[in-house]
Every structure is written in structure tokens, then in C-alpha cells.
Amino acid sequence: MKILRISLLLISTVCTSFLISCKDDGVINDLFFPVEDDVELGRQVAEEIAGKPEEFPVLSQTAYPDAYNYLNAMKSEILSSDAVEYADLFPYELKIIDQDVLNAFATPGGYIYVYTGLIKYLDNADDLAGVLGHEIAHAERRHSVNQLKKSLGIQFLISIVAGEGTSDQIAALASNLLALKFSRDDEAEADEYSVIYLGDTDYACNGAASFFEKLESEGAGGGPEFLSTHPSPTNRVADINAKATEDGCDTNPIAESGFTYADFKNSLPQ
Numbered sequence: 110m111k112i113l114r115i116s117l118l119l120i121s122t123v124c125t126s127f128l129i130s131c132k133d134d135g136v137i138n139d140l141f142f143p144v145e146d147d148v149e150l151g152r153q154v155a156e157e158i159a160g161k162p163e164e165f166p167v168l169s170q171t172a173y174p175d176a177y178n179y180l181n182a183m184k185s186e187i188l189s190s191d192a193v194e195y196a197d198l199f200p201y202e203l204k205i206i207d208q209d210v211l212n213a214f215a216t217p218g219g220y221i222y223v224y225t226g227l228i229k230y231l232d233n234a235d236d237l238a239g240v241l242g243h244e245i246a247h248a249e250r251r252h253s254v255n256q257l258k259k260s261l262g263i264q265f266l267i268s269i270v271a272g273e274g275t276s277d278q279i280a281a282l283a284s285n286l287l288a289l290k291f292s293r294d295d296e297a298e299a300d301e302y303s304v305i306y307l308g309d310t311d312y313a314c315n316g317a318a319s320f321f322e323k324l325e326s327e328g329a330g331g332g333p334e335f336l337s338t339h340p341s342p343t344n345r346v347a348d349i350n351a352k353a354t355e356d357g358c359d360t361n362p363i364a365e366s367g368f369t370y371a372d373f374k375n376s377l378p379q
């Protein structure tokens with residue numbers, strides 16, 4: 110595999126040198142960096158995050174079982190959509206970071222982090238499901254791998270996956286991921302897929318719109334993942350709702366019984 114990759118890298122160099130358009134299409138990208146490698150990349154970032162509890166105070170699953178049960182049930186519901194391609198390949202591990210930050214992010218390969226600040230800021234389950242759908246889409250559509258490839262270079266990523274990354278390189282990978290600015294197209298696509306995934310669930314399929322509506326009405330700023338967006342919140346809300354209308358999916362809020370979103374918020378550290 111290593112020999113194959115080295116020769117593919119040479120081909121890549123040739124393509125660049127002669128301005129042949131043979132990079133960045135799906136097929137070549139998969140040859141250089143198969144989607145299975147996203148999982149290993151994500152796993153190493155997750156390990157890095159777990160090793161820095163001061164920077165990333167992740168709530169433990171044993172100390173907060175109710176919160177994690179609620180969040181994992183929401184995740185499973187979204188992953189049950191047939192439109193999620195890598196539900197079996199990606200681990201889709203969810204972690205809650207206890208910081209008052211309006212943000213969520215996903216690593217390549219589907220390790221997803223949600224801040225308590227965001228959970229508490231949102232009003233209902235549909236809103237958070239919309240954000241989760243959006244983050245799952247970033248992993249599924251390989252947006253972060255493509256951005257990391259641009260910022261760090263594919264050789265860097267390949268050496269990390271091969272287990273040859275130094276601790277400094279893995280730290281750089283994690284900080285690059287957290288500072289990623291997705292393109293307008295990536296953000297629009299993640300919003301669109303959030304509607305598609307939620308359309309297969311009991312959640313309002315336009316749930317992602319509520320977050321941007323609230324951000325805009327309150328003039329609040331989200332974390333890097335959401336601040337970096339070029340489409341203005343107004344446009345994003347309009348586009349999400351237009352996609353919901355086009356798909357004819359259900360925009361009624363989910364009818365929760367038992368442990369509700371309010372209970373979920375109350376189960377977090379106050």
C-alpha cells in the first residue's frame with residue numbers, strides 16, 4: 110500500500126507540474142486517501158482531544174449517562190437515514206465538551222463534539238438534530254479531509270495515518286481542524302444534507318435553520334465552525350427552508366415524551 114501511495118504521489122506531482130486536471134476529483138482523491146483513512150485520522154484527533162482535558166473538558170459518559178443516552182439516541186435516529194453512506198464505516202462517537210461556546214465540530218471519520226454552550230443555547234431537539242445532521246454531513250462529504258489536505262498537504266495526512274506522525278504534528282492536525290474554514294459550497298452542502306437526513310427522521314427536517322435564525326435575531330456569534338460561513342445566516346435559513354419545501358419533508362417539531370430536550374439541558378452541569 111505504501112509503495113502504491115508513493116507512486117500515486119509522484120503522479121500527483123506530475124499532474125500539478127503539467128497543469129493536468131487530475132487532482133481533486135472523487136476517484137483520484139479516493140486513491141490517494143481512501144475514506145477508511147478518514148477514520149484513522151479522526152481517531153488520532155480524538156485521542157489528542159482526550160489527552161487535553163484542560164483545553165477540552167469532555168464530560169464523562171459514566172458521570173452523565175442521561176445526557177449521553179439522549180444525545181446518542183438522537184444520533185442513532187439521524188444515522189438511520191439511508192442517505193448516510195458511512196453509518197457503518199465511521200464510528201460516529203459523540204462527546205460533549207463542557208464549555209460555554211456556541212460550537213460543534215466533526216473530525217474526519219465522524220468523531221463529533223458538541224459544546225454545552227450550544228446545547229443550552231438551543232431551544233428544542235429539532236434544532237440540535239439539525240446541527241448534528243450538519244456535522245455528520247461534513248464528515249460524510251469529507252469536507253474536513255479536503256480542507257486539511259489543502260492546509261497541511263496530503264503527504265502530511267498520509268504519514269499521520271501510517272502512524273508516523275510526531276506528537277507536534279498530531280497537535281497541529283487537531284488545531285488545524287478546529288480552525289478550519291469551510292467553503293461556502295461545503296457549508297451549503299452540509300445544510301442541504303442535514304435536511305435530507307432529518308427528512309428520514311421524526312425531527313423537523315429544517316431543524317438546522319432554527320440555530321441560524323436565533324443567532325441572527327440575537328446578534329450572537331457562533332464558534333469557528335459557524336462563524337466561518339460565507340452565506341449569511343439569513344441566506345442559510347432561506348436555503349434550508351427552500352430545500353425542505355422542495356423535498357416536501359415534515360417541518361413539524363418532534364413530539365417528545367419522557368426525557369425531553371429540557372431534561373437533557375438540565376442533566377448537564379449548570
Ligand SMILES: [Zn+2]
Nearest residue numbers: 291296299334
Ligand atoms: Zn459547517
